[in-house]
Amino acid sequence: IQALGSCTTNTLGECSINFTSPAADGQYEIESNNFESFVAFVVGGFDATMKVNPTTMGLNNEVTVKVTVKNANGNGVSASTRQLVITFPNNTESTVASMTQAVDSSGLSVTGVYEDRYNATIEGVYKVKATVVGQGSNITRELTGSFEVRSYVMDIVPWTGQSVFYPGSSISLGIKLRNASNNDFISGK
DSSP states (O other): OOOOOOOOOOSSSOOOOOOOOSSSSSEEEEEEETTEEEEEESSSOOOOOOOEEOOOTTOOOEEEEEEEEOOSOOOOEEEEEEEEEEHHHHHHHHEESSEEEEEOTTTOEEEEEEEEEEEEEEEEEEEEEEEEEEEEEOOEEEEEEEEEEOOOEEEEEOOOOOOOOOOTOOOOOOEEEEEEETTTTTOOO
């Protein structure tokens, strides 16, 4: 625990305090006014992000989970641990012990980028958790996300050109149902 001192806000309500980051790798928090506000930050080897795409899809479609690991300069770094766990809507799990290193359009490996694809076969919400440890680091990052598999997608169709109405006037909107797997319109529902 280190006291950072105090500061007085300027006309924009801002103040800044400069300090030297801790010498040891780890996750740290800075709090203000007995945790009225706080921010977390990391000192050390890497930061990690995860993207799940698409987040809504039809049955038997493929979802891509992509994890990117970068150092403080924004350069990709290798991960010694890169485990992916997908939890199905029925709470069973599928584990990928070591995510696949991504390749660029030329087929060359991309340092710090890992990507796996999964074919979803059950309707519902899937949970995704990636556990990452940067090469040579003692810090573990857990990244979480989700995606949903459903048989339909609902769109609200915009009204024809009018977006401003008088109070009490009638407004008509359309809703379209599409099959999430093949994008065909669904009728009779």
